Amino acid sequence: MSAGGAGRSVSFTHAICRVPASSVVDGLRAEDRGAPDADAFRGEHAAYVAALEAAGVSVTVLDPMEDFPDSVFVEDPALVLDGVAIVLRPGAPSRAGEAAALRPALERHCAGVLDLGAGFVDGGDILCTDDRVMVGLSARTDREGVAALAPLVARFGYALQIVDTPPEILHFKTECGLLEPDTVLATPRLAATGCFGDMRVIETVPGEEAAANAIAVNGRIFLSAGHPATAERLRKAGFAVVELATRQAALVDGGLSCMSLRYSLGGV
Ligand code: CIR
Numbered sequence: 546m547s548a549g550g551a552g553r554s555v556s557f558t559h560a561i562c563r564v565p566a567s568s569v570v571d572g573l574r575a576e577d578r579g580a581p582d583a584d585a586f587r588g589e590h591a592a593y594v595a596a597l598e599a600a601g602v603s604v605t606v607l608d609p610m611e612d613f614p615d616s617v618f619v620e621d622p623a624l625v626l627d628g629v630a631i632v633l634r635p636g637a638p639s640r641a642g643e644a645a646a647l648r649p650a651l652e653r654h655c656a657g658v659l660d661l662g663a664g665f666v667d668g669g670d671i672l673c674t675d676d677r678v679m680v681g682l683s684a685r686t687d688r689e690g691v692a693a694l695a696p697l698v699a700r701f702g703y704a705l706q707i708v709d710t711p712p713e714i715l716h717f718k719t720e721c722g723l724l725e726p727d728t729v730l731a732t733p734r735l736a737a738t739g740c741f742g743d744m745r746v747i748e749t750v751p752g753e754e755a756a757a758n759a760i761a762v763n764g765r766i767f768l769s770a771g772h773p774a775t776a777e778r779l780r781k782a783g784f785a786v787v788e789l790a791t792r793q794a795a796l797v798d799g800g801l802s803c804m805s806l807r808y809s810l811g812g813v
Pocket residue numbers: 572573574615618620621637640668669670716718719797798799800802803
């Protein structure tokens with residue numbers, strides 16, 4: 546039997562994605578290693594959408610938004626819990642408008658829409674288990690935002706845990722991803738902080754830290770391609786690994802979790 550389990554943190558009926566805009570060449574990045582190629586990015590994105598569909602997810606693919614170079618990273622302006630969207634307040638000024646721009650789609654496709662009232666929170670700083678919402682404080686997510694988020698997640702029966710993201714990491718989930726409701730993949734650096742408590746932690750293999758931003762979807766683990774030793778480690782642990790190219794997304798500090806809002810309708 547393969548690992549993967551079931552539960553609201555790893556089982557999804559629906560997802561929302563957005564096609565990369567041509568303006569993604571101007572996407573934010575901590576270090577300039579060259580601009581992504583927009584056509585190649587769209588190719589990687591199409592393969593990502595196809596992988597979600599192959600895992601049984603019904604995917605809504607939104608049109609590109611040229612005004613927002615980073616809008617392909619649809620995870621950051623919203624969080625969906627039990628089918629209900631929470632419109633967040635992204636911490637990068639160039640991304641703030643993505644939240645309002647995404648709202649109509651959330652109204653159309655989710656079971657309800659709530660709003661974060663204050664502060665800043667990026668979805669990339671949020672990792673949900675079945676019973677806990679872990680939020681990493683970062684350059685994009687502040688205490689005021691987390692305080693505003695706390696009563697919203699409580700409505701859905703989640704406890705909220707605040708985590709200090711190491712300062713050199715963009716988002717908390719840049720260096721971790723949920724594999725099963727009680728198991729994470731994490732870099733040794735993030736695991737060493739002790740933030741995962743009694744969860745089972747599988748570490749990325751040294752030199753393959755960029756593999757950490759994996760996602761679990763209906764019994765499959767989507768893993769960034771080009772990290773063979775970590776893929777092997779996961780397969781040996783019983784996970785069904787699907788490797789997906791993220792070369793273009795990585796040039797603008799993006800990965801697998803960022804490119805979809807995954808959720809369930811109808812009480813999975
Ligand atoms: C940014 O800096 O906001 C984008 N270039 C990358 C966002 C990646 N999102 C994520 O990790 N959730």
